[in-house]
Amino acid sequence: MTTKKSKTVKWGEEPKIGWWEAMYLPAIAGGLATAIKHAFSGRTTTRQYPDVEPEIPPNYRGVHRLNRDEEGRVKCVACYMCQTACPANCIEIIAAPAPKDDPHWKDRDKFPQTFTIDELRCIYCGMCEEACPVDAIELTSVYDLTGYTRKELIFDKEKLLSVFDETSTAGKDPVRTNRGALGPASVEAATASQGPPPPGRGSHG
Amino acid sequence: MAKVIVNDIEVDADAKDNCILAARKAGVEIPHYCWHEALSVVASCRMCLVEVGETKPDGTVVMGPKLVPGCQTPIKDGTVIRTNSDKVKTAQQMTLELLLLNHPLDCSICDQAGECYLQDYTYKYGNAASRLDEPKLQRMDKYHIGEQIALFTDRCVMCTRCVRFTREISGTAELQVTNRGSHEEIDVFPDTPCDNKLAGNVVDLCPVGALCSKDFLYKKRVWWLKSANSVCTGCSTGCSIHVDQNEDKVYRLRPRDNPLAQGHFMCDEGRFGFKYIHDERRLRKPKLTDALAVDAGTASKSAKPNGTADLNFAEPWLDVLTVTRNKIKEAIKTDARGFVAVLSPFMSVEEAYLLASYLKSLDKKVRLVLGRVPVVGSDDKYPKGSKGEAPAPDKIKFTIRSEKCPNRLGVEMILRHFEGDLVTVEQAVARADATAWYFVGGYNVGWVTDPIDRGVGKPSLLIVQDIFASPLSERADIVLASSTFAERDGTYVNHTGLAQAACGAVRCPGDARADGRILMELAERKGLYNAMTLRKEIGKAIPGLAAIAVGDLGEHGVKVTPVREPILF
Numbered sequence: 001m002t003t004k005k006s007k008t009v010k011w012g013e014e015p016k017i018g019w020w021e022a023m024y025l026p027a028i029a030g031g032l033a034t035a036i037k038h039a040f041s042g043r044t045t046t047r048q049y050p051d052v053e054p055e056i057p058p059n060y061r062g063v064h065r066l067n068r069d070e071e072g073r074v075k076c077v078a079c080y081m082c083q084t085a086c087p088a089n090c091i092e093i094i095a096a097p098a099p100k101d102d103p104h105w106k107d108r109d110k111f112p113q114t115f116t117i118d119e120l121r122c123i124y125c126g127m128c129e130e131a132c133p134v135d136a137i138e139l140t141s142v143y144d145l146t147g148y149t150r151k152e153l154i155f156d157k158e159k160l161l162s163v164f165d166e167t168s169t170a171g172k173d174p175v176r177t178n179r180g181a182l183g184p185a186s187v188e189a190a191t192a193s194q195g196p197p198p199p200g201r202g203s204h205g
Numbered sequence: 206m207a208k209v210i211v212n213d214i215e216v217d218a219d220a221k222d223n224c225i226l227a228a229r230k231a232g233v234e235i236p237h238y239c240w241h242e243a244l245s246v247v248a249s250c251r252m253c254l255v256e257v258g259e260t261k262p263d264g265t266v267v268m269g270p271k272l273v274p275g276c277q278t279p280i281k282d283g284t285v286i287r288t289n290s291d292k293v294k295t296a297q298q299m300t301l302e303l304l305l306l307n308h309p310l311d312c313s314i315c316d317q318a319g320e321c322y323l324q325d326y327t328y329k330y331g332n333a334a335s336r337l338d339e340p341k342l343q344r345m346d347k348y349h350i351g352e353q354i355a356l357f358t359d360r361c362v363m364c365t366r367c368v369r370f371t372r373e374i375s376g377t378a379e380l381q382v383t384n385r386g387s388h389e390e391i392d393v394f395p396d397t398p399c400d401n402k403l404a405g406n407v408v409d410l411c412p413v414g415a416l417c418s419k420d421f422l423y424k425k426r427v428w429w430l431k432s433a434n435s436v437c438t439g440c441s442t443g444c445s446i447h448v449d450q451n452e453d454k455v456y457r458l459r460p461r462d463n464p465l466a467q468g469h470f471m472c473d474e475g476r477f478g479f480k481y482i483h484d485e486r487r488l489r490k491p492k493l494t495d496a497l498a499v500d501a502g503t504a505s506k507s508a509k510p511n512g513t514a515d516l517n518f519a520e521p522w523l524d525v526l527t528v529t530r531n532k533i534k535e536a537i538k539t540d541a542r543g544f545v546a547v548l549s550p551f552m553s554v555e556e557a558y559l560l561a562s563y564l565k566s567l568d569k570k571v572r573l574v575l576g577r578v579p580v581v582g583s584d585d586k587y588p589k590g591s592k593g594e595a596p597a598p599d600k601i602k603f604t605i606r607s608e609k610c611p612n613r614l615g616v617e618m619i620l621r622h623f624e625g626d627l628v629t630v631e632q633a634v635a636r637a638d639a640t641a642w643y644f645v646g647g648y649n650v651g652w653v654t655d656p657i658d659r660g661v662g663k664p665s666l667l668i669v670q671d672i673f674a675s676p677l678s679e680r681a682d683i684v685l686a687s688s689t690f691a692e693r694d695g696t697y698v699n700h701t702g703l704a705q706a707a708c709g710a711v712r713c714p715g716d717a718r719a720d721g722r723i724l725m726e727l728a729e730r731k732g733l734y735n736a737m738t739l740r741k742e743i744g745k746a747i748p749g750l751a752a753i754a755v756g757d758l759g760e761h762g763v764k765v766t767p768v769r770e771p772i773l774f
Contacts, residue, residue: 079313080426095423100348109346109357110314110423133313 058175060141061124064117065163067136076136078112082128090121115157138174140167207282212289224275224286236326238412239364240276243469248274250364254296256287272296301331304362307342317414319427351399353419361415363389367407374602376588377401405473421457433710436697438611438690439475442467443699448691448710455691465703465761472605481649488686489715491525526726529683536641536666541570543640547630549576550610551647553695555739556720557619563728565623573624574633577652579609615698622747634660646671653677686717693719694736702766706758
């Protein structure tokens with residue numbers, strides 16, 4: 001391997017080991033001392049899970065949810081960006097034209113007919129929510145994902161929407177993506193009445 | 206030829222070229238929306254504005270004072286085109302800003318995203334910010350434009366390619382521009398939707414996502430699609446196409462530019478006629494009658510009461526092909542003259558050659574005949590006149606041919622080589638002296654007519670290699686489940702004698718196999734089926750097809766026979 005030495009990089013040399021260090025006994029004694037110190041310090045660090053549930057930070061990347069818009073429809077516009085970005089190929093969407101006859105849907109062109117995430121295949125990297133142009137998909141702080149079968153953990157659209165309902169009522173909205181509201185770029189655009197209407201709203205989605 | 210200098214690159218351009226074509230030859234892209242090679246020039250989008258100058262006799266270069274549209278400006282010897290000056294770049298940025306003024310930027314749900322010229326040019330030449338301080342104009346979508354076409358009105362950049370197409374190529378003139386200025390819209394007259402047989406092309410022509418195909422709408426994002434170069438098998442025009450597939454499902458066919466075959470377009474019959482590939486009724490596995498299955502030693506596995514024996518589960522073809530080979534040899538030994546193989550015009554040249562050479566190697570007396578050539582109506586020529594009449598012969602720009610098969614000429618040439626004279630299946634059936642039949646189908650629609658069905662009767666051996674069940678396959682001794690054009694490599698010779706290579710895009714459904722593979726194994730040839738190697742072999746063996754001996758036929762294909770009629774698109 002060739003490394004190019006740059007002026008901005010400071011190169012250090014490995015410290016030479018003398019006869020004292022080479023005996024390793026001082027290091028072993030030091031390690032034992034630390035262990036004994038902790039054993040008698042009186043401080044417990046064992047987590048009492050599941051009796052005591054841990055505080056999960058709101059930027060934790062747990063189970064996905066699909067957000068709803070103000071009218072309770074699924075916010076996703078089925079643009080496939082998350083599916084494209086997903087490095088684990090765990091998202092599968094089937095898009096369909098929005099039901100134009102339904103007044104509830106008349107300002108939307110496209111919506112996800114099915115939206116499936118294989119929670120077992122997912123690596124919880126958060127690329128999907130980063131890719132989402134309408135902040136429809138988010139990773140919540142729900143971490144205890146269990147099931148009896150693999151099939152149970154392949155979440156469909158309804159299940160993902162129910163995660164939204166649960167987490168939003170429990171006040172456990174994730175913090176990365178403005179808690180279901182649109183991002184700062186769109187807010188800026190709206191206040192300056194400049195630029196396009198945020199996608200997902202307006203007659204063209 | 207004319208010497209043109211594009212951004213200091215000197216190229217030889219055709220004297221008939223415009224600036225865009227000349228620059229293309231120099232490897233320089235001049236962005237454009239409204240200009241299309243096959244359509245008239247309107248120079249309305251202003252995207253192709255460039256600086257143009259000329260070389261004076263004393264060698265000095267004088268540039269024009271204003272920017273000119275590259276699409277409308279012809280070149281001559283010594284023309285100087287500049288596309289990288291600040292003046293041109295500013296013009297491009299301003300043009301794009303104007304085009305994007307009322308564009309909804311709904312790329313996330315737009316079907317064109319990924320192959321959209323507005324996206325691409327904005328990325329390459331545009332300015333990221335918009336200075337529009339007003340709400341965008343929003344206009345209603347029009348789903349009534351055509352049976353296959355939807356118009357997303359506010360995505361339109363008013364290039365009028367679609368309007369010119371219906372006026373100049375299809376001649377049906379359904380589309381038009383209504384209103385003026387910012388309120389311009391594409392529309393149709395009331396109750397006259399754009400449903401002509403070439404209508405699907407306006408979707409390809411649309412540089413943005415305004416005109417979308419209802420058939421493909423929201424089915425797949427285009428960046429998932431993998432494209433294979435192929436040939437449309439809908440008629441003998443043999444349009445060059447792209448087969449766009451993802452995960453073994455064909456989503457759409459798109460025309461591929463081929464000046465030798467059809468030009469830039471294709472008809473809707475071909476474009477939407479590929480659905481049979483994914484038909485549920487396709488034959489999915491080979492079949493032997495019970496008696497033959499016993500021969501194959503697989504009777505022990507057959508427990509099905511419905512008459513079909515279960516073959517070797519892992520390798521159903523192994524038994525079938527062995528039995529087929531034995532039965533063919535047996536039948537030829539008893540009566541070689543009575544063994545008739547029917548080669549369908551849906552076969553590729555390679556497949557026809559494989560079957561013909563195999564059977565002829567067994568016995569020279571085996572008869573080879575041409576399968577049914579489906580003909581529907583008469584040739585449909587475009588552009589249509591105002592009353593729907595066909596154009597004058599020298600004005601024809603596109604023809605949908607009545608012969609609804611891709612490779613009659615190719616198969617005929619193979620048959621003439623092996624058989625001498627050409628006999629059709631109808632004639633062979635009428636003679637009623639055959640004792641064993643080998644039918645190859647592969648037709649996109651049912652092809653077994655009553656005379657064929659009755660004429661074949663109940664021969665001692667009936668082998669059917671087809672994609673759909675038919676009266677013949679129902680009572681056949683051996684059914685070989687084969688493939689459609691999208692599933693196999695091969696060469697098709699179109700009506701002018703143009704041999705084009707088609708590449709397989711998807712795999713066959715179930716246990717069905719590509720015809721080439723079936724025939725390779727049936728003929729016990731060494732190696733795997735490879736169209737290019739076979740083309741070399743065929744080119745050497747058959748003088749009429751010598752041109753395909755190059756193997757790689759390129760994107761446009763090669764002419765194999767002298768053209769007997771003038772090429773009319």
